[in-house]
Ligand code: MN
């Protein structure tokens with residue numbers, strides 16, 4: 001009877017021996033989170049780890065040979081790491097694909113203005129965020145400015161204890177009677193997300209003395225002028241770092257778990273594996289939160305170009321290689337939350353602590369926008385995970401017709417590569433401070449590492 005019935009079990013019951021390793025792994029992951037608040041920073045952190053593991057840079061067109069460990073840095077915004085196996089690429093590659101961009105608030109190209117004793121930046125939010133969550137909380141400024149002279153200036157303000165932070169004003173409850181009656185979606189509007197960035201005027205500056213003071217300080221520190229914002233990518237993200245949550249320290253609270261909580265285990269899996277037979281590829285993509293478009297998104301031809309180039313260099317057929325390849329689309333799913341039980345279908349939801357969650361399909365309104373993996377592929381991955389003793393579960397993102405979401409899976413599957421979604425369940429996904437379970441992060445690492453073999 002025990003074997004007849006499927007029973008979801010949490011990692012603590014099913015594999016208590018893994019808990020200590022999971023808590024250790026979480027320490028490394030939390031360091032990665034704090035040093036990787038944007039896709040550019042995640043690329044830098046990942047390259048640093050890859051170089052330590054013996055990976056070397058690769059450019060399209062380079063020669064490659066079995067045993068090579070290389071990385072393709074795509075414009076500093078996305079990264080593809082690969083290990084060339086001894087087996088022919090006609091037998092396919094093992095691919096993991098996660099994304100390293102997260103919802104945030106970007107500065108506009110003419111951002112700085114002054115109004116009534118304060119200076120602000122105008123913004124346009126990036127990805128699906130609940131705007132009210134981003135007010136009245138400390139924010140850090142990250143990004144890059146390409147100056148008129150072509151010089152690239154990196155900016156990161158608000159992360160060190162002595163740094164100033166930035167802020168989005170909200171209304172005091174005393175005057176919020178009308179605002180409090182508005183729906184959550186419209187109480188704070190897109191154009192209300194203005195970043196407070198100064199309030200001291202520059203003496204004898206004429207018009208807009210506070211704005212001019214901000215510009216003077218920026219010029220002193222970075223050599224930039226107001227026109228340089230035109231060629232900048234500046235974002236505000238929560239200034240808080242990753243922290244343990246709860247008396248038992250079993251959860252991690254942080255900005256950006258979606259999708260660094262899958263990107264980091266996927267990265268570590270390809271760095272740590274001792275498999276030399278299979279060719280492995282790990283994609284850390286940008287732009288997932290806004291549709292995976294553009295040169296650094298998963299829809300970019302760079303991924304297919306790399307597979308083509310590897311096959312060309314190693315005497316394999318890229319079409320045959322893709323048809324024989326398998327991909328784990330490593331992205332987060334929603335964790336079942338008893339506080340908001342009505343939007344979930346509990347039997348098919350991911351439960352915190354029950355391991356990495358496999359989603360045969362994603363999408364919304366009748367699976368629309370999902371690549372819906374085949375039963376054969378799910379069967380193959382399921383056998384692999386069970387064979388290696390990985391704690392895993394299945395997931396569906398909420399009730400039918402309640403909403404939904406997508407991942408990069410379809411963009412890989414469209415290239416004739418068998419692809420299955422699997423990732424870590426997240427509480428309060430897309431919030432400035434999201435929550436995951438340490439044992440779930442570790443089970444993702446175990447799943448990706450098993451997959452490389
Ligand atoms: Mn995601």
Ligand code: MN
Nearest residue numbers: 103258289430
């Ligand atoms: Mn997301």
